[in-house]
Amino acid sequence: MSKQHKNSQPKSSIYALQDSEILELLAALPQSTMGRRYGFAFQLMATYGLRAAELRYLQVRNQESELWLRARRHCTKNSFRSSESCKLEAVPVVNIDGIPQEWNLVARVAMGERLPPLGSDSEASQHLESYLNDRPIWREVQNKALQFGEQAMVNSFRQRYACAAHNLCDTDGSTDT
Numbered sequence: 001m002s003k004q005h006k007n008s009q010p011k012s013s014i015y016a017l018q019d020s021e022i023l024e025l026l027a028a029l030p031q032s033t034m035g036r037r038y039g040f041a042f043q044l045m046a047t048y049g050l051r052a053a054e055l056r057y058l059q060v061r062n063q064e065s066e067l068w069l070r071a072r073r074h075c076t077k078n079s080f081r082s083s084e085s086c087k088l089e090a091v092p093v094v095n096i097d098g099i100p101q102e103w104n105l106v107a108r109v110a111m112g113e114r115l116p117p118l119g120s121d122s123e124a125s126q127h128l129e130s131y132l133n134d135r136p137i138w139r140e141v142q143n144k145a146l147q148f149g150e151q152a153m154v155n156s157f158r159q160r161y162a163c164a165a166h167n168l169c170d171t172d173g174s175t176d177t
Contacts, residue, residue, distance in 0.1 A: 015145035015152040016159040019093045022046050023101070028137040037116040038131050042157060043103045048088045049161030052124035052154050060110040061087075067106045091164045125154045 017025075026042060029035040041055055048067065059070045067088045092100035116131065118124040132138040132154065145152035 013150050014159045015141075015148065015150035015156045016163040017046065017141065017152070017156045019046075019160070019164075020096060021141050022093050022157070022160065023095060025132075025135065025137050025141070028135060034116060037114055038128070040105075040108065040113055041115050041118075041128060043093075043101075044105055044109075045154075045157035046093050046160055047090050047103070047105060049091070049158050049165070050088075051158060052118065052128050053121035055115055055124065056118055056121070058088075058109050059085075060106055064106065064110040067109060089165075091161055093160075128154045 022042065026039050029039045041052075044050055044055060044058070045052070050069075054069055057070045059068050060066065061068050067090075069083075069086050069088055071083055071085045090105070094100050117127060119127050138152070141156075142152040145156075
């Protein structure tokens with residue numbers, strides 16, 4: 001952790017959720033239709049490193065064995081571009097014993113399991129963040145992140161994926177990133 005000047009407002013970095021925190025958060029969600037929908041969204045984000053808006057663009061291919069992010073068009077004020085479809089690679093969340101969680105995410109997407117209301121692409125993160133902010137366990141995670149000078153937010157699921165994937169590369173002895 002770097003030293004900060006008293007009067008400066010540093011830009012905080014995004015906290016990478018720990019797998020144990022994700023599992024605690026999921027366990028604390030209400031056993032209701034909406035609780036399950038939000039849990040599904042968080043499982044997908046943590047396992048596949050998705051942004052909130054990307055949840056709207058999932059599709060299953062190859063005899064329902066692969067999860068893909070389908071191509072979509074991006075419109076900005078002065079430009080128009082499209083993204084290409086890409087196959088998503090899972091980095092499973094593991095429990096305290098190192099056992100990967102079997103959430104059957106590809107099958108659940110293939111069956112059309114519903115996600116929570118996400119609004120437009122620009123609103124998706126805000127919708128998920130609002131839901132998390134009502135959870136005491138999320139406030140605990142946010143406080144822990146602040147102790148490290150970081151900020152826990154919806155992108156913390158994606159940050160978890162990035163860190164876990166990086167650690168897998170280090171473990172495997174791979175030099176490619």
